[in-house]
Amino acid sequence: MADKRVRIKEVLAEQLINHQxxxxxxxxxxxxxxxIALNDGSTNANLQIVIELGKFDDALLKRITTGAALKxxxxxxxxxxxxxxxxxxxxxxxxxxxxxxxxFPLQPKKHSLEFLREIAHLRFRTNTFGAIFRxxxxxxxxxxxxxxxxxxxxxxxxxxxxxDAEGAGETFHVTAFDLENIPKTDQGTINYKEDFFGKAANLxxxxxxxxxxxxxxxxxxxxxxxxxxxxxSNTARHLAEFxxxxxxxxxxxxxxxxxxxxxxxxxxxxxxxxxxRDDLDFLxxxxxxxxxxKPQSERSEMSLIEKLEFVVNNDFERLTYTEAIxxxxxxxxxxxxxxxxxxxxxxxxxxxEHERYLVEKHFKKPVILINYPKEIKAFYxxxxxxxxxxxxxxxxxxxxxEIVGGSxxxxxxxxxxNRMQEMNIPVEEMSWYLDTRRFGTVPHxxxxxxxxxxxxxxxxMTNIRDVIPFPRFPKNVEF
Amino acid sequence: MADKRVRIKEVLAEQLINHQxxxxxxxxxxxxxxxIALNDGSTNANLQIVIELGKFDDALLKRITTGAALKxxxxxxxxxxxxxxxxxxxxxxxxxxxxxxxxFPLQPKKHSLEFLREIAHLRFRTNTFGAIFRxxxxxxxxxxxxxxxxxxxxxxxxxxxxxDAEGAGETFHVTAFDLENIPKTDQGTINYKEDFFGKAANLxxxxxxxxxxxxxxxxxxxxxxxxxxxxxSNTARHLAEFxxxxxxxxxxxxxxxxxxxxxxxxxxxxxxxxxxRDDLDFLxxxxxxxxxxKPQSERSEMSLIEKLEFVVNNDFERLTYTEAIxxxxxxxxxxxxxxxxxxxxxxxxxxxEHERYLVEKHFKKPVILINYPKEIKAFYxxxxxxxxxxxxxxxxxxxxxEIVGGSxxxxxxxxxxNRMQEMNIPVEEMSWYLDTRRFGTVPHxxxxxxxxxxxxxxxxMTNIRDVIPFPRFPKNVEF
Numbered sequence: 001m002a003d004k005r006v007r008i009k010e011v012l013a014e015q016l017i018n019h020q021x022x023x024x025x026x027x028x029x030x031x032x033x034x035x036i037a038l039n040d041g042s043t044n045a046n047l048q049i050v051i052e053l054g055k056f057d058d059a060l061l062k063r064i065t066t067g068a069a070l071k072x073x074x075x076x077x078x079x080x081x082x083x084x085x086x087x088x089x090x091x092x093x094x095x096x097x098x099x100x101x102x103x104f105p106l107q108p109k110k111h112s113l114e115f116l117r118e119i120a121h122l123r124f125r126t127n128t129f130g131a132i133f134r135x136x137x138x139x140x141x142x143x144x145x146x147x148x149x150x151x152x153x154x155x156x157x158x159x160x161x162x163x164d165a166e167g168a169g170e171t172f173h174v175t176a177f178d179l180e181n182i183p184k185t186d187q188g189t190i191n192y193k194e195d196f197f198g199k200a201a202n203l204x205x206x207x208x209x210x211x212x213x214x215x216x217x218x219x220x221x222x223x224x225x226x227x228x229x230x231x232x233s234n235t236a237r238h239l240a241e242f243x244x245x246x247x248x249x250x251x252x253x254x255x256x257x258x259x260x261x262x263x264x265x266x267x268x269x270x271x272x273x274x275x276x277r278d279d280l281d282f283l284x285x286x287x288x289x290x291x292x293x294k295p296q297s298e299r300s301e302m303s304l305i306e307k308l309e310f311v312v313n314n315d316f317e318r319l320t321y322t323e324a325i326x327x328x329x330x331x332x333x334x335x336x337x338x339x340x341x342x343x344x345x346x347x348x349x350x351x352x353e354h355e356r357y358l359v360e361k362h363f364k365k366p367v368i369l370i371n372y373p374k375e376i377k378a379f380y381x382x383x384x385x386x387x388x389x390x391x392x393x394x395x396x397x398x399x400x401x402e403i404v405g406g407s408x409x410x411x412x413x414x415x416x417x418n419r420m421q422e423m424n425i426p427v428e429e430m431s432w433y434l435d436t437r438r439f440g441t442v443p444h445x446x447x448x449x450x451x452x453x454x455x456x457x458x459x460x461m462t463n464i465r466d467v468i469p470f471p472r473f474p475k476n477v478e479f
Numbered sequence: 480m481a482d483k484r485v486r487i488k489e490v491l492a493e494q495l496i497n498h499q500x501x502x503x504x505x506x507x508x509x510x511x512x513x514x515i516a517l518n519d520g521s522t523n524a525n526l527q528i529v530i531e532l533g534k535f536d537d538a539l540l541k542r543i544t545t546g547a548a549l550k551x552x553x554x555x556x557x558x559x560x561x562x563x564x565x566x567x568x569x570x571x572x573x574x575x576x577x578x579x580x581x582x583f584p585l586q587p588k589k590h591s592l593e594f595l596r597e598i599a600h601l602r603f604r605t606n607t608f609g610a611i612f613r614x615x616x617x618x619x620x621x622x623x624x625x626x627x628x629x630x631x632x633x634x635x636x637x638x639x640x641x642x643d644a645e646g647a648g649e650t651f652h653v654t655a656f657d658l659e660n661i662p663k664t665d666q667g668t669i670n671y672k673e674d675f676f677g678k679a680a681n682l683x684x685x686x687x688x689x690x691x692x693x694x695x696x697x698x699x700x701x702x703x704x705x706x707x708x709x710x711x712s713n714t715a716r717h718l719a720e721f722x723x724x725x726x727x728x729x730x731x732x733x734x735x736x737x738x739x740x741x742x743x744x745x746x747x748x749x750x751x752x753x754x755x756r757d758d759l760d761f762l763x764x765x766x767x768x769x770x771x772x773k774p775q776s777e778r779s780e781m782s783l784i785e786k787l788e789f790v791v792n793n794d795f796e797r798l799t800y801t802e803a804i805x806x807x808x809x810x811x812x813x814x815x816x817x818x819x820x821x822x823x824x825x826x827x828x829x830x831x832e833h834e835r836y837l838v839e840k841h842f843k844k845p846v847i848l849i850n851y852p853k854e855i856k857a858f859y860x861x862x863x864x865x866x867x868x869x870x871x872x873x874x875x876x877x878x879x880x881e882i883v884g885g886s887x888x889x890x891x892x893x894x895x896x897n898r899m900q901e902m903n904i905p906v907e908e909m910s911w912y913l914d915t916r917r918f919g920t921v922p923h924x925x926x927x928x929x930x931x932x933x934x935x936x937x938x939x940m941t942n943i944r945d946v947i948p949f950p951r952f953p954k955n956v957e958f
Binding site for chain 1: 576577578601612627634652655656658669678704711730915921
């Protein structure tokens with residue numbers, strides 16, 4: 001477009017005082033027929049536009065309503081008002097797009113997150129969601145930046161897959177069949193040979209197995225892509241479609257894996273603190289406001305910013321599952337029967353309440369638990385010499401619980417095959433996976449991190465549906 | 480792991496002469512019981528390991544076979560041999576994983592691309608695919624780097640969607656139904672209310688419409704994610720699952736769109752040239768070898784590197800569809816009836832042969848065609864004042880054809896609604912999309928680029944199945 005706009009982020013950062021410039025954005029508020037708060041999405045902050053009395057037609061001023069899009073040219077001057085250092089004295093003003101104030105769903109007042117979820121196509125225009133999605137961007141960029149600097153190769157693992165070995169939950173079917181008219185075999189079963197892929201296909205639950213194939217050739221790789229669960233969980237913690245990061249390192253053991261995960265989490269949180277401070281300050285204030293509604297005892301001891309800085313600046317606590325069970329079993333919470341699921345002894349799967357006790361009450365910092373009982377972990381995890389545990393690690397974060405799940409992988413062909421048989425994993429079908437153990441196998445390790453859980457942790461949003469642009473969950477596939 | 484390995488890329492780049500160091504990798508070849516070519520995936524180049532006669536047991540040496548994984552410690556010394564500047568004098572040698580030379584499918588000889596496609600889980604260990612997937616990584620990183628530097632927000636548009644307005648081709652259905660037993664309504668139709676999402680859902684064909692929603696709030700955004708087509712095209716040009724990049728800019732017109740696309744393509748190709756020169760040199764040699772099989776007349780005039788440098792250093796040719804039709808109609812190729820589809824006149828859709836004629840014969844450079852007849856373009860493209868054309872642009876690249884398709888979007892509510900009605904797009908269902916035009920609409924523009932087409936262009940690979948780790952196409956969903 002002929003007149004180049006300057007982004008409001010740049011206007012405010014560079015303080016172009018006395019410069020003539022053009023901005024474009026959406027009206028947040030218009031006070032006293034004189035002060036427009038204009039936002040263009042580049043930053044949480046609005047630019048104040050000042051309208052001189054009598055300079056523009058009343059007809060034009062009437063069109064300056066919340067949600068309308070404007071193009072404004074003028075001179076940037078120091079502001080005498082409170083709340084901003086600079087303001088733009090409008091010399092030319094054009095309404096690019098009107099917004100009927102009666103009909104525009106976003107009024108200049110506080111809307112509930114539930115209401116905004118219903119209009120997810122418009123919630124980008126609020127301060128809260130502008131901040132969330134700018135932070136989401138920064139975290140995504142930091143992830144690529146971290147791995148690229150460390151020499152990891154970004155691997156696009158497949159979305160549609162015929163393998164269901166992870167068995168991590170129910171999967172979505174993918175088919176090109178006309179569902180009204182599915183071809184059958186002579187035996188009356190579905191004739192998958194006639195489907196697009198010639199066999200039953202579903203949406204991936206994890207790219208890990210494919211990442212292992214690549215790591216055992218390229219060295220260090222990571223995936224960052226969508227994964228899917230058809231679990232009917234209508235909660236604030238689950239999505240049917242979410243993004244996962246799964247690094248995989250050849251020539252690595254469980255300690256390398258823990259070191260990578262801790263360094264990784266600290267790096268990306270620090271990146272957000274360094275690059276999105278305005279957005280995080282806004283989200284911290286929002287969270288503090290939300291916490292005021294809670295009884296004192298349930299409020300966080302730390303502000304959002306303090307919590308993030310704490311994670312960046314402190315070592316994560318590392319201990320074994322066995323040590324954790326001891327702590328939990330002897331805890332006042334367990335003895336006073338405060339746990340919904342009492343700690344009955346070694347071998348149980350930890351519940352969210354146990355993880356939170358360790359992180360929030362006992363250690364008061366992120367915790368890495370290692371060496372879980374093999375019975376409660378996946379077939380591909382490396383068996384420890386004790387015959388009872390596997391080289392798994394989970395990272396637990398305050399307020400979120402498990403944020404990372406990883407392990408050293410079983411690289412010994414025979415041990416792996418035996419474990420697969422014990423767990424009824426189809427060894428024959430997984431022959432491609434076992435080939436990596438047949439030909440030049442090496443110790444290797446990796447982990448998975450749910451991107452939305454991480455964003456929740458960084459933004460302080462309590463509902464996972466608020467940190468992904470268009471959430472998918474039971475009975476919801478809008479936009 | 481206790482002994483830290485040094486990546487071979489670093490060993491070779493930093494020339495750690497006389498340093499004691501440990502490397503780990505896979506054996507490519509073992510000559511004369513003395514020289515091992517070791518590759519660890521970090522670079523195309525192998526490190527030469529020298530085995531002193533008599534230093535190791537014969538039993539150990541016998542296990543050094545193609546595909547075996549080794550850990551080698553020793554001193555890096557200047558090499559007297561041809562082909563490498565340095566070599567590692569082995570002092571300690573451990574076989575991490577054996578590889579039965581009889582059974583390992585990758586022999587130290589040239590395999591066909593078709594054969595390697597069948598063993599996609601192992602082809603990462605070849606020079607060709609190592610190079611391709613390192614280049615793929617670099618291009619992906621360059622994409623994020625480009626947009627992040629320019630202040631674009633990365634948007635994860637949804638993968639599962641109920642909207643099919645793009646109508647860009649057949650879509651895959653996504654369902655949690657037991658396909659053997661799909662619930663029916665009283666009328667005998669499928670009862671989608673009982674499906675996971677409560678309505679029919681499918682895999683996205685494009686994130687553009689969602690990107691528009693975000694751009695009209697955040698300013699500049701881009702998507703980079705998987706998209707899907709259930710087209711039964713069993714060709715070297717089509718995948719059922721592929722990755723797309725779709726930037727969308729608010730306050731932008733068609734010229735801004737062309738400028739962004741051209742700058743973008745040049746940036747990422749230059750990034751690969753700067754960061755993956757070894758891999759590209761290898762792929763250029765591979766391509767030159769492949770071209771020798773062709774008759775002289777079909778060979779490229781430029782080498783792969785020359786072609787990439789040419790794109791980086793030259794302006795793309797910009798012209799209208801109408802001008803292109805004139806050129807084609809008056810071309811010797813058309814007059815001599817060399818086109819399979821003769822140019823009958825204004826209004827026809829250009830075929831691949833026409834695009835390639837313009838790019839490869841007439842202009843001999845990438846071409847941007849704009850202002851296409853509205854009848855052959857999508858409903859959301861902005862109508863030009865001539866009433867006949869829309870503000871569309873396609874970028875055509877040598878050897879590939881269309882690599883980018885973009886447009887200024889129709890931001891005028893009434894014009895858009897009329898066009899949707901003319902084209903039988905369900906206006907009511909798309910009400911969320913039209914809301915952006917109802918409330919503060921602004922001129923905006925964007926484009927889509929197929930990532931695999933771009934990788935083909937940069938790597939010189941002729942089959943699209945060779946530039947994605949695990950290709951999905953009719954009757955193929957392996958690994």
